[in-house]
Amino acid sequence: MKYADIIVDISHEDLDRTYQYLIPDDLKAKALIGIQVLIPFGKGNRQIKGYIIGLSDIPKWREEAIKPITSILEDTLMIEGQLITLAGWIKDTFGSTMNEALKTVLPVKRAVRQKENKVIRAALSKEELSAVLEREKKKNNKGRVRLLQELLIHPSLQFEQVKNDLNISAATVKDLEKMGIIQSEASVLYRNPVKQQPAALKAVTLSPSQQEIAEDFLKDYKEGIRKTYLLYGVTGSGKTEVYINIIEEIIKTGKQVIVLIPEISLTYQTVMRFYQKFGERVSIMNSRLSQGERYDQYIRAKNGDIDIMIGPRSALFTPFKDLGLIIMDEEHEGSYKSESPPKYHARETAIERARLCGASVVLGSATPSLESYKKALEGEYTLYRLSEREGIRQMPTIWTVDLREELKARNKSIFSRKLKSMIEERLQKKEQVMLFLNRRGYAGFVSCRSCGLVLKCPHCDISLTSHNNGKLVCHYCGYEESFPDKCPSCGSKYIASFGTGTQKVEEMAKKEFPGTRILRMDMDTTKKKGGHEEILSAFAKGQADILVGTQMIVKGHDFPRVTLVGVLAADLSLYAADFRASEKTFQLLTQAAGRAGRAELPGEVVIQTYQTDHHSIVYAGKGDYEGFYKQEMLYRKLMSYPPASHILAVLAASKEEEKALKASELLTEALKQWVDKEELIKYHVIGPAPARLSKANDIFRFCFYIKEDDYQRLVAAKDFLDGFYRFSEEFQGIVVQFDFDPMNSY
Known part of the structure; x- marks a missing residue:
């Protein structure tokens, strides 16, 4: 070059x-x-x-x-x-x-107004200040008099206090400064997003198996061995205790640590466990921080004011100078994959960052991704297992209920007979219940029972979702319209929304169990800043008997009085058009089951389903990850899906449908010619075809997929297609995006 x-x-x-x-x-x-x-x-x-x-x-x-x-x-x-x-x-x-x-x-270096800590002090002796005060009294300068009187009592004052409590303008302060009567000093005040001062963490004694893992990892670390480790531990086995133990040792060596947690699990409860142990040396990143708060955390990390950064995938780029360890908890979570270019996966990126700066990586999960577990079995990662819950806590008993049998018995309620009787039993005992609605990949749509019309967004090829406020909303572009009185196509009045939402579950639970205190946790109830913490804290304090929610309630929370978890529609996520649907369903069910019986009280789980014989539900019911892994890998090998093979999704988008289609056809044709010319083994190309979401925000989308066992050969195909479309005039007005091993179908 x-x-x-x-x-x-x-x-x-x-x-x-x-x-x-x-x-x-x-x-x-x-x-x-x-x-x-x-x-x-x-x-x-x-x-x-x-x-x-x-x-x-x-x-x-x-x-x-x-x-x-x-x-x-x-x-x-x-x-x-x-x-x-x-x-x-x-x-x-x-x-x-x-x-x-x-x-x-790179951190967003924008013109964010820096918060300042401004202190005002007297620039004169007490005698001189008293003389000035007498002079200002005669002139009846009330603001100056108030400030000078206060300075005679307190030699230094906070500017905020002067402005707000004494009601003195900035102009008055400036005038006295110009006259040499006072002086001010300003220092940058970096915001700490963790507001509450926590109680100290009780000393935790590791179990023999936790101790063994921590010692083995630290032995490698002290010997200069830097590897990737997979900590596969059942729910409640104490993975966080292991993390805290090894973090403590690593920061003693002067190194820093990044702890990645999916946004959905980044709760007050999780952060507090680290904050109680490490105090002010911990900071957090998440989407709810203001732009100023986010930038301040980058500066604090760069200045060495903190040792530990906790956050979702963006925290991976914290500018620590001596990074020693990256921990990625719940490593199976789909949110670790970026959905906008560059479509990077935090797991591989963490491993590369660790390689660049000589750090180790620990991946943790109760339901590891098939990708990570395969690499651990093949020896690319070191595998650690925690197969039992901490102390006297037992794994919950799991019951699977066939909803087809409930219908035959004329039970049309969303609560099976077994779940209903178990909820009643818990309420009598003053224990708590969590009701989890599995809505992943599924939304309540509106359709006409007479002609079958489904109401869709005029800008996106997606059905509108019914909301309680009488509005129909598109969850892709935000388009809204009012709920119609009759079908716009045939005029029938039999138009209604389908699909049970958390609001409906809450209403039904109130009707079924009158007088019960119920909390609901979903996107609507957690919109405001601190909404998650408010609901979870109220539930933890016993201010409700039942917590109803979507997947955000099953992630990493620890409620000692929860002894029953009801999974209302276990198989809904199996209907998503996604080859990972079974894996996501198994993970969600296992995570949900893991919320029950996390203290001395034993826990039970009821999984309600129409597909009792589906392997993801069967193995989740047994709590058998290895069994699920073997069965699912057979399917992935058969279909050449990751991690048995690799997939590159190529998306062509344009405001003109013809242009988008032509672009995707040109790309597939060019790829085939390149393969023939280079005499390469044929790549397996599927498509092009309209994307599942074929139109979004008035932009048409076409995609095709390339399957290939060797990831580097897929990278070579991406490089060729990238060069081809960037240097061809045919692609003006076309956006082309690449996505390796996509987490969601297009």
Whole structure:
């Protein structure tokens, strides 16, 4: 490579502004993406620092006008350089532009107003201040008098206190400052998103199996061995205790730790366990933080003010200078895969980041992803097992109820006879119940019983969802319309919504169990900041008997008085058009079952289903992960689905349907010609066809899939298609996206 694209300021506004420099021959071997360099800049050729973000053989303007790089700064491996290297890896591995990858890994350096801690002090002696006070009294300057009187009592005052409590304007403060009577000092106040001061964590003694795992990991770490470990532990087996133990040892060595938790599980309860142990040295990232709060956490991490960052996949890019460990809890969760370009998976990206900075990775789950478990069985990851719950706690007893039999017995309620009698029993004993509605991949739609019309969004090829406020809403673009009185097609009055929502379950539970205190947790009840914590905290304090909710209630919560979990529609997620539907169903059911009996009281689980013989429901009922893994892998091998093989989804989108279709046809044809020309073994290409969501926000979407056993060969196919569409005029006005081993179907 002869030329390097260099950025000189790392902010989102300047990422597009790169400058091209010539790489001198003696620096070519060291000029890599992410490396910091010294370059001559501007007319005066002043020497400034920059980062290489791209390499090329093609000059962007006259070759004689391109200046050479002065030198490579090898001894300053800045954290930004490491993150830029990671962005380059994400671009190559998952398919995106370098700009998209950089915007993912670098902190959002926007003009966020910094919070300041401003302190006002007297600049004069007490005698001099008293004299000034007398003078201002005569002039009847009431604001100045109030401030000077307060300064005679308190030598320093917070600016916020002066402004709010003493009701003194900023102009008054400025005037006294100009006169040399007072002086102010300002320091940047970085926001800490963890508001409450927790009680200290009780000392935890690890069980022999937990201790063995912690010791084995730390032995490797002390010997300089950096690997990826999979901690497969049943629900309630104490994975968090193991994490806390190894984190404590790692931060003693001066290293920092990132703890990844899916957004849905990032609850007050989880964060507090770490905060109780490590106090102010812990911070969090999540989508509910303001832009200012988020940026402050990056700065605190970069300045070394914190040792542990907890958050969803974006926390992976925390700019720690001495990262020693990345923990990825609930590693099976689909939210670890980005749904917008670059469509990276946090698991592989965490492993690459750890490789770049010499850190270890621990993946944890009660229901590991098939991808991770396969790698652990093959020895690519080190496998640790925790097969029993902590202490005297037993795994719950699981009952499977066939809803077809309930219908035969004329029970049309959403509660089976078994579940109803068990709820009544719990209510009498003053124990708590969780009712989980499995709505993954399923939504309440509105249709006409006379002509069969399903009401759809005019902008997206998706059915509208009925809401309690009388509105029909599209969950893709946000379009709204009122619920019709009659069918717009045939005029029939028999138009109604189908599908049971959490609100309906709550209403039915109130009718079935009158006088019972019920809390509901779903997207509507948790919209406001702190909504999750409010509901979970009320339930934990025993302010409700029953908690009704979707998947957000089954993630990692620990309620000692919950002795019964009812899964109302176990098989709904099996109807999603997704090859991972069985795996997601098994994981959800196992997680839901894991909420019961987490203290001394024994737990029971009732799984209600129409498909009692489906393998995901059978094995979830037995709590048998290994059995499920073997059966599911047979299906994946048969169909060449991940992790037995790999898939690349290619999406072509345009405002014009014809253009989108033509683009996807051109790409598949070009791929076939390239394969023939290169005499490669044929890739298995499926499609093109309209995407499942064929129109979204007035944009038409077509996709095709490429199946291939070797991931690197899929990357080569992506590189070819990327080059083909970027350098062809046929693709103007077309957006092409790549997604490796997609988590959701298109």
